[in-house]
Amino acid sequence: MPDQSTSAKLAPGAGTDPVDAISVRDVTRDYRRPRTSLRHPSPPVHALRGVSFAVPQGQRFGIVGESGCGKSTLLRILAGLDRPTSGSVAIDGRDITGLRERQLRFVRERLQLVFQDPMSSLDPRMRVGDIVGEPLVAQGHPNRRERVAELLEAVGLPTDVADRxxxxxxxxxxxxISIARALAPRPKIIVADEPVSALDVSVRAQVLNLIADLVDELSLTLVFVSHDLSVVRHVCDRVAVMHDGQIVETGPTEQVYEEPQHPYTRRLIAAVPTLGKALSGVSAADLNREYRP
Amino acid sequence: MSALDTETAVKSAVPAGRRRRRPMTGGLLVGGLIVSVVLGMALLSFVWTPHAPTLVNPSARLETPSLEYWFGTDKFGRDVFSQILMGSRTTLFVGFVAVGVAALVGVPLGIVAGMGSRWLGELLMRGNDLLLAFPALLLAIMFAAVYGASTLVAMVAIGIASIPNFARLIRGGTLQVMKTEYVIAARAAGRGPFAIGLRHVLPNVSSLVIVQASVGFAIAVLAEAALSFLGFGTPPPTPSWGRMLQESQEMLSSAPRLAVFPGIAIAVAVLGFNLLGDGLRDRFDPKLEDRR
Amino acid sequence: MxxxxxxxxxxxxxxxxxxxxxxxxxxxxxxxxxxxxxxxxxxxxxxxxxxxxxxxxxxxxxxxxxxxxxxxxxxxxxxxxxxxxxxxxxxxxxxxxxxxxxxxxxxxxxxxxxxxxxxxxxxxxxxxxxxxxxxxxxxxxxxxxxxxxxxxxxxxxxxxxxxxxxxxxxxxxxxxxxxxxxxxxxxxxxxxxxxxxxxxxxxxxxxxxxxxxxxxxxxxxxxxxxxxxxxxxxxERVMVMYGGRVVESGPVREVFTRPRHRYTQGLIGASDLSVVDDRGRLITIGGSVPPAGHFPAGCVFRNRCDSASESCATRPDWRPTGPDSGYACFHPVPENGAHRTGVPMNQEAGRA
Structure with missing residues (x-):
């Protein structure tokens, strides 16, 4: 199914090569805050502080963390939309740090994003067909209409929605629609940023199933970011817990969930309300208990 | 979810097809009506005027309004009504040229300033501020002194002076659009800055452009009148409401009506464009529209 | 209630x-x-x-x-x-x-x-x-x-x-x-x-x-x-709303362990991410939530419900099951029936 000619050219030895889909080595990212004093520059914000991990081909890798933990910054760097202050990021074994926009073309074809807010991630003035087909335009795809119809069908939408x-x-x-757009350039890596947290409960499961099916069918590598451990637990094989710009714990999802090692992970797991916990008598005070040092 | 819930609930209760339209406000309606009347007058003047507007008729000087001469005649015996009709053409021409120049330069400038690096953006905007600090009429008078007085020269000058208004507004809109996830998605899909500017930014700031254009139109009409009044605008014999006003001033005590008709025409036209602009803004303002 | x-x-x-x-x-x-x-x-x-x-x-x-x-x-x-x-x-x-x-x-x-x-x-x-x-x-x-x-x-x-x-x-x-x-x-x-x-x-x-x-x-x-x-x-007590109506209510434990309304049952199934069918898929409710004011007449849930029949086109009456509990459904989940693991609802239906 994948477009053999391009993928073969762009990723030498893809398939058999054991090279990691994503490899992040000691990445830091500092932001400058605007000056508030004439005498001293404002102290920089350390959004990422020495983050390292690797995602092998075909893995479903979860990143869990609360707001301000640096996960959004990390995603932008993975997608080549931002640069680390130090450290390196490699996609399919190719270092992308320091590449110019033009040289990032292979990242644009290999890695695609799905966003949290389905309202703001689609251009309100464009038709669905044009939105989904946009990455194809960038690639100069010859058969856009057909491919768009194919993509819409793959995500379970009737093809006539293209004109709406x-x-x-x-x-x-x-x-x-957002997922169809991400799949358009036949990427091998999907980076999803809280893709279901803005959805109604009754449709959340549908979208999670869809993502799981597509990852299977197209043998994609998935990076799934969420604040919700139970979603990550269902979706991912491996998880990294982020806190304060650092990865505090990483391991197979089940293991991290059942035997959290880091105090922050424990606190995080304890604080998640679940139906099961609640029905066995866990109160709000109990959820909060772990929180206090 | 909750704060927006009511709003979405109310919005979605309206049938889907009509959801985005809001009812016509009174201002929009009146503004649109006035602007279409001015447009109609200009079109009409191509095929019919009661009298040749520039025809000097010594035997019918300073006639009072009558069935023959609806608004009377001026000191050269020219029919005032015909001149008003003809003058509407000048008015529209003036608006189109000034707004066209301002938008053609200001919109791309604003988009570039909003999409480029912060350094480039700041540089462009400071240049913009410099131009903004320069009085539009003074610029027009300088242009007239250099290139000679003509409607086109005056309006190009007014247009140049209005560039900052467009550039500033559009930069603000662009900065907002650039932060949205659909732009990030487009970047991640490998679309270049030119395509993003054209396909995402421009359509999403177009409502701002329309609104600013109608306001700019009113400013230009007023500026033309002022310049013609001062003798730097439309040269005779082309009829212009501003120049009619200027010519009427020596007869102000004996024939005040010569000032009244072009004066009313200018005031109503400007009001119309302003109402239209305000109405369009209320209707299209992205801030009022969807933060759904 | x-x-x-x-x-x-x-x-x-x-x-x-x-x-x-x-x-x-x-x-x-x-x-x-x-x-x-x-x-x-x-x-x-x-x-x-x-x-x-x-x-x-x-x-x-x-x-x-x-x-x-x-x-x-x-x-x-x-x-x-x-x-x-x-x-x-x-x-x-x-x-x-x-x-x-x-x-x-x-x-x-x-x-x-x-x-x-x-x-x-x-x-x-x-x-x-x-x-x-x-x-x-x-x-x-x-x-x-x-x-x-x-x-x-x-x-x-x-x-x-x-x-x-x-x-x-x-x-x-x-x-x-x-x-x-x-x-x-x-x-x-x-x-x-x-x-x-x-x-x-x-x-x-x-x-x-x-x-x-x-x-x-x-x-x-x-x-x-x-x-x-x-x-x-x-x-302690919960009311489940859908399409502008309360479709079920009762003590928390009762409603969440023995839901009677088909919507409540579906919602509980869909929100439980620890239960999957034999193909590893989550339980879902088909279709999507209609915009406010555009729910079907009769039972508001009938266009997404697997148990819906013709009778659902008329509005179900409220059936009290206790002082503060009850539901409005013609085809309720049997009293002793499906617990949380529930009857799998239909799979994916990408209706537009």
């Missing part, structure tokens, strides 16, 4:  | 313990009903959850109780509050302002927009006390404000009282909002998705504070959210 505008769809349907 | 004859005056049969009595509440815009026949009672000290997805009408219900709906929405029915001698539906702004912040208080989803950014938080709390004359003078109101900030667990309440809202984190702001809401010991606290915008660990903290706050005051609480687990943790 995003505001005519519900949140779950928009997220399907 | 007892069905009440339409015309009966609400107060006639309510016990003195009732804090809030909502009868036949309806919210409509342009002839479209967004909320319909909502009917429930909350007693003193009781914590009741209202669960629903987008468009379910849960927030509109909360806002109509508070009298905070925009003018173009028409509210009918009756909302009575203990200690208030008039109906809250249709009450004018002057009368409502005497009730709000005193008898009923509300915690919103966005703490930033609920606070005045130009006022120190201590003053904002003190103001609520002074407006309703709960404290005689400024000095005692100030002292009470600091005390309230301490109660919601802000580390240095004196300093906090002097700070502006933007100097706090999201969770701390929500605690300030809670302090304001609890300032006058309201008889009823309405919480509309109070922790949805917060991180998990912060959510745990705020939920704990909310529960303790209402327990200490023996206040009743109406807690609105889309999150089943949060409701199950915080509330």
């Amino acid at each position: 505008y995003p505001h005519q769809f519900s949140g779950g349907q928009r997220q399907r | 007892t069905p009440v004859p339409d015309t009966a005056p609400a107060s006639a049969q309510d016990s003195p313990d009732d804090v809030l009595a909502v009868r036949n509440l309806e919210v409509a815009v342009g002839g479209r009903k967004l909320v319909e026949d909502v009917d429930f009672t909350i007693r003193a000290g009781e914590r009741v959850g209202l669960i629903g997805e987008s468009g379910s009408g849960k927030s509109l219900t909360a806002l109509s109780i508070m009298g905070l709906l925009p003018e173009d929405l028409r509210t009918t029915g009756s909302v009575r509050l203990a200690g208030v001698d008039h109906d809250l539906v249709g009450a004018d702004e002057t009368r409502m302002s005497r009730v709000r912040g005193k008898e009923i208080a509300m915690v919103f989803q966005e703490p930033m927009t609920a606070l005045n950014p130009t006022m120190r938080v201590g003053r904002q709390i003190a103001e609520v006390l002074l407006i309703h004359r709960t404290r005689p003078d400024r000095a005692s109101a100030r002292a009470a404000a600091v005390e309230l900030l301490a109660q919601v667990g802000l580390p240095d309440p004196e300093a906090a009282a002097h700070a502006y809202p933007h100097q706090f984190s999201g969770g701390q702001r929500q605690r300030v909002v809670l302090a304001i809401a609890l300032a006058n010991d309201p008889a009823l606290l309405v919480c509309d998705e109070p922790t949805t915008a917060l991180d998990v660990t912060v959510q745990a903290r705020v939920l704990d504070l909310i529960v303790r706050g209402v327990e200490d005051r023996r206040s009743a609480m109406l807690f609105i959210t889309h999150d089943l687990a949060v409701v199950a943790t915080v509330c």
Whole structure:
């Protein structure tokens, strides 16, 4: 199914080569804050402080963390939309740090993003067909209409939606459109940033199933970012827990969930309310208990 | 979810096809009506005027309004009504040229300033501020002194002076659009800055452009009148409401109506464009529209 | 949630313990009903959850109780509050302002927009006390404000009282909002998705504070959210809303372990991420939530329900199963039947 000619050219030895899909080595990212004093420059914000991990081909890798932990910055760097202050990032074994926009073309074809908010991630003035086909335009794809129809079908939407505008769809349907767009350039890596946290409960499971199916069928590598451990637990094989710009714990999802080692991970797991916990008598005070040092 | 819930609930209760349209406000309606009347007058003047507007008729000087001369005649015996009709053409021409120049330069400038590096953006905007500090009329008078007085020269000058208004507004809109996830998605899909500017930014700031254009139109009409009044605008014999006003001033005590008709025409036209601009803004303002 | 004859005056049969009595509440815009026949009672000290997805009408219900709906929405029915001698539906702004912040208080989803950014938080709390004359003078109101900030667990309440809202984190702001809401010991606290915008660990903290706050005051609480687990943790009783109607209600344990309405069953299945079928797929409800006011006639859930039949085209009656419980469904889940693992609902249906 993948476009053999391009993928073979761009990723030498893809398939058999054991090279990691993503490898992040000691990445830091500092932001300058605007000056508030004439005498001293403002202290920089350390969004990422020495982050390292690797995602082998075909793995479903989860990143869990709360707001401000640096996960969004990390995603932008993975996608080549931002540069680390130090350290290196390699996609399919090729270092992308320090590459110019033009040289990042292979990243644009190998790695695609799915965003959290299905409202703001689709251009309100474009038709669905054009939105999904946009990455194809960038690639100069010859058969755009056909490919768009194929993609819409793959995400469970009727092909006649191509002529409509995003505001005519519900949140779950928009997220399907967003996923179709991400799949358009036949990427091998999908980076999903909280893709279901803005969705209604009754459609969340549909979208999670869809993502799982597509990852299987197309043998994709998935990086799944969420604040919700239970979602990551269902989706991912391996998880990294981020806190304060660092990865504090990483391991197979089940293991991290069952035997969390780092105090922060323990706190995080204890604080998640679940139906099961609640019905066995866990109160709000109990959820909070772990929180206090 | 909750704060927006009510709003979405109310919005989605309206049938889907009509959801984005809001009812016509009174201002929009009146503004649109006035602007279409001015447009109609200009079109009409191509095929019909009661009298030749520039025809000097010594036997019918300073006639009072009558069935023959609806708004009377001026001191050369020219029919005032015909001149007003004809003058609407000048008015529209003036608006189109000034707004065209301002938008053609200001919109790309704003988009570039909003999409480029922060350094480039700041540089462009400071240049913009410099131009903004320069009085539009003074610029027009300088242009007239250099290139000679003509409607086109005056309006190009007014247009140049209005560039900052467009550039500033569009830069603000661009900065907002550039932060959205659909732009990030487009970048991640490998679209270049030119394609993003054209396909994502421009359509999403177009409502700002329309609104600013209608306001700019009103400013230009007023500026033309002022310049013609001062003698730096439309040279005779082309009829212009501003120049009619200027010519009427020596007869102000004996024939005040010569000032009244072009004065009313200018005031109503400007009001119309302003109402239209305000109405369009209320209707299209992205801030009012969807933060759904 | 007892069905009440339409015309009966609400107060006639309510016990003195009732804090809030909502009868036949309806919210409509342009002839479209967004909320319909909502009917429930909350007693003193009781914590009741209202669960629903987008468009379910849960927030509109909360806002109509508070009298905070925009003018173009028409509210009918009756909302009575203990200690208030008039109906809250249709009450004018002057009368409502005497009730709000005193008898009923509300915690919103966005703490930033609920606070005045130009006022120190201590003053904002003190103001609520002074407006309703709960404290005689400024000095005692100030002292009470600091005390309230301490109660919601802000580390240095004196300093906090002097700070502006933007100097706090999201969770701390929500605690300030809670302090304001609890300032006058309201008889009823309405919480509309109070922790949805917060991180998990912060959510745990705020939920704990909310529960303790209402327990200490023996206040009743109406807690609105889309999150089943949060409701199950915080509330004793739950009402499930869908398409502007309450489709099922009852004690938390009962509703979540033995749901009767097919929607409740589906919702529980879809939110449980630990249960998968033999192909490793999550249980789903087909289709998507229609926009508010565009739900099918008859049973609002029938276009997404696997058990729907022709009879569902007419509106199902409320079937009481206890004093505060019941459901509205023609084909309920059998009483002894499917537990949480449930009957798998249909797979993926990408209807547009």
